Amino acid sequence: MEQTKKSYFQKIILIIVGIALFLLPFAITNPYIMYIINLILIYALLALGLDLIVGYTGQVSVGHGAFFGIGAYTAAIVAKKVGLSFWLTLPFSIVITAAIGFIIGFIGLKLIEEYLVMATLAFGTIIWLVFLNWTDLTGGPMGIAGIPAPPTIKLGGFEFPFLQYHDYYPLLLIFVYLGILITRLLIRSGFGRACTAIRDDELAAQAMGIPVFKTKVTMFTISATFCGAAGALYAHFLHVVSPETFTFSMSVTILTMVMIGGQGSIAGAIIGASILTISSEALRETPELRMLIYGFLIVIMIMFFPKGIMGLIQIIKRRFLQKNILIEKSSVEKEGLGYE
Amino acid sequence: MFFDQLINGIVLGSIYALMAIGYTMVWNVLRFINFAHGEVYMGGAFVSLYLLLLDTPIWLAYLGGVLAGALLGYLMEKAVYMRMRNAPKLNLLIAAIGISIFLQNLAQYIWGATPERLTSPFLYKNIQIGDMMINQHYIFIIILTILVMMVLELFMNRTIMGKAVQAASQNISATQLMGINANKVISVTFAIGSAVGALAGILVGPVFLVYPTMGIFAGLKGFTASVMGGMGNIPGAMVAGLLLGIIESFAAGFISSGYRDAVAMVILLFILLVRPQGIFGKIIQQKV
Numbered sequence: 001m002e003q004t005k006k007s008y009f010q011k012i013i014l015i016i017v018g019i020a021l022f023l024l025p026f027a028i029t030n031p032y033i034m035y036i037i038n039l040i041l042i043y044a045l046l047a048l049g050l051d052l053i054v055g056y057t058g059q060v061s062v063g064h065g066a067f068f069g070i071g072a073y074t075a076a077i078v079a080k081k082v083g084l085s086f087w088l089t090l091p092f093s094i095v096i097t098a099a100i101g102f103i104i105g106f107i108g109l110k111l112i113e114e115y116l117v118m119a120t121l122a123f124g125t126i127i128w129l130v131f132l133n134w135t136d137l138t139g140g141p142m143g144i145a146g147i148p149a150p151p152t153i154k155l156g157g158f159e160f161p162f163l164q165y166h167d168y169y170p171l172l173l174i175f176v177y178l179g180i181l182i183t184r185l186l187i188r189s190g191f192g193r194a195c196t197a198i199r200d201d202e203l204a205a206q207a208m209g210i211p212v213f214k215t216k217v218t219m220f221t222i223s224a225t226f227c228g229a230a231g232a233l234y235a236h237f238l239h240v241v242s243p244e245t246f247t248f249s250m251s252v253t254i255l256t257m258v259m260i261g262g263q264g265s266i267a268g269a270i271i272g273a274s275i276l277t278i279s280s281e282a283l284r285e286t287p288e289l290r291m292l293i294y295g296f297l298i299v300i301m302i303m304f305f306p307k308g309i310m311g312l313i314q315i316i317k318r319r320f321l322q323k324n325i326l327i328e329k330s331s332v333e334k335e336g337l338g339y340e
Numbered sequence: 341m342f343f344d345q346l347i348n349g350i351v352l353g354s355i356y357a358l359m360a361i362g363y364t365m366v367w368n369v370l371r372f373i374n375f376a377h378g379e380v381y382m383g384g385a386f387v388s389l390y391l392l393l394l395d396t397p398i399w400l401a402y403l404g405g406v407l408a409g410a411l412l413g414y415l416m417e418k419a420v421y422m423r424m425r426n427a428p429k430l431n432l433l434i435a436a437i438g439i440s441i442f443l444q445n446l447a448q449y450i451w452g453a454t455p456e457r458l459t460s461p462f463l464y465k466n467i468q469i470g471d472m473m474i475n476q477h478y479i480f481i482i483i484l485t486i487l488v489m490m491v492l493e494l495f496m497n498r499t500i501m502g503k504a505v506q507a508a509s510q511n512i513s514a515t516q517l518m519g520i521n522a523n524k525v526i527s528v529t530f531a532i533g534s535a536v537g538a539l540a541g542i543l544v545g546p547v548f549l550v551y552p553t554m555g556i557f558a559g560l561k562g563f564t565a566s567v568m569g570g571m572g573n574i575p576g577a578m579v580a581g582l583l584l585g586i587i588e589s590f591a592a593g594f595i596s597s598g599y600r601d602a603v604a605m606v607i608l609l610f611i612l613l614v615r616p617q618g619i620f621g622k623i624i625q626q627k628v
Binding site: 058060121126295 | 375423424427430431434435437438441442443449563596602604606608612616
């Protein structure tokens with residue numbers, strides 16, 4: 001897709017901005033704004049994870065909210081019942097979501113692509129019912145409270161305790177950078193290209209000798225682990241997990257982020273996460289109106305701007321720079337009505 | 341106890357079978373799973389409820405709900421899916437998810453989230469068979485389901501339009517070459533599938549109440565039934581729907597009611613894992 005080579009100049013600017021972002025807490029004094037920025041980072045990680053499977057591999061999942069929940073609950077349970085710290089609960093969350101992600105991918109990716117949607121929807125429902133009903137382990141509707149903050153980091157002579165929202169920000173930012181790095185490495189690798197080939201034409205990819213099923217399941221598993229890691233971060237950041245966070249709406253919200261920002265684009269995932277987190281905070285008082293707007297936006301975006309905001313930026317850029325005079329056709333006109 | 345669960349299962353199963361028909365019919369002509377089908381079920385029930393509040397006679401309110409469901413399905417197709425015929429399947433699917441969320445929350449915005457009961461002329465009357473009491477509304481559901489299936493069978497096999505739908509199910513491009521208006525066939529398919537789905541929602545209304553998210557589980561279970569029956573296989577969907585209802589009813593009765601909805605989900609995952617082409621289905625071949 002937009003595999004344009006960035007110049008050295010652009011790369012240096014990106015790196016400077018990336019480092020400068022660590023200084024953001026010094027500029028913001030309001031803890032509430034810091035809290036929202038932290039939430040954006042967690043959602044960015046979720047959106048990056050979902051984009052791996054939706055944007056790069058072309059398989060829709062509406063169960064990533066459940067993977068997020070499994071990550072969060074695993075961290076919470078391990079931290080509370082075993083008493084491990086964040087650095088040990090995180091691997092737990094990752095391993096467990098990877099295992100469950102593998103199973104769900106294995107089940108859902110078998111026959112036709114629509115089956116994954118239904119399998120993930122069914123899975124999300126089961127997981128939610130388990131959170132709600134398995135009171136001994138998950139605390140039922142009350143959830144689990146009092147999840148400890150990550151231990152103080154000692155670096156040289158300095159100490160970094162986790163006391164307020166400002167302290168979490170660098171940690172979360174590092175994880176988002178890690179997510180971006182992994183995504184980039186993945187999609188630039190042979191494996192990532194195989195995924196894109198499957199997205200563009202599954203049969204052709206198969207004919208080229210790509211093990212379609214295996215590739216899809218692998219990518220789905222990786223995508224689930226992103227959400228697992230985000231879940232562990234969420235649990236230790238908010239100190240509380242409860243079932244109403246990890247409903248079907250959560251999965252839809254993550255999907256909307258990817259669709260609004262632009263599927264198959266790292267910047268798109270982050271833009272989508274930012275827009276939706278801010279708007280959902282703004283619409284906090286009227287949640288049903290929020291979901292109403294999300295649903296409408298998904299339909300409009302997919303009908304008219306299937307590549308989201310990043311796609312729009314691309315079009316504007318192209319028009320503006322007059323690099324490509326050829327108008328890109330959104331879809332090759334097929335013979336007949338193109339039903340198949 | 342055993343017979344009570346069996347009757348409950350058959351009633352549930354009838355509803356799932358009705359839902360499954362919608363999925364399967366649309367799948368047949370467009371090779372697409374209408375994710376928003378559950379919202380038609382909810383929409384039909386809500387329109388009936390609303391009409392009843394306006395002191396409409398019950399039969400007219402029911403009919404109005406069914407027609408509203410058909411209209412909703414028709415509009416869904418005309419407004420969104422028809423404009424996306426050349427788009428990748430993925431986009432169509434995401435659009436359907438969007439429609440589903442939109443309609444759910446629209447209903448919640450208009451009517452609120454409190455569950456309400458639809459009235460039924462039969463709800464508080466029982467029939468005694470032997471030493472067992474059966475709710476008359478249950479009998480009404482079962483009879484109506486059988487009737488709908490018979491009408492549908494007649495429509496598919498005896499009318500020109502039904503035959504056109506069947507032809508489109510086999511090969512829609514070839515259907516067009518034969519001079520059949522494919523868009524009209526697709527519209528009719530959506531309208532009929534949705535009408536049947538809305539009827540399911542209305543029939544359930546007096547028993548399980550009407551609320552904005554009622555379509556999620558019903559949709560998933562209807563879909564489960566259509567997968568069990570073999571995607572695209574209408575009689576298969578009917579049988580599988582009944583089977584699913586009975587299994588669910590027994591499992592909920594004997595295991596745990598908290599996990600009631602999880603039973604069908606587990607069955608779905610199991611079927612997708614073991615026999616994704618369904619119990620009565622053939623191996624689906626991808627078309628190039």
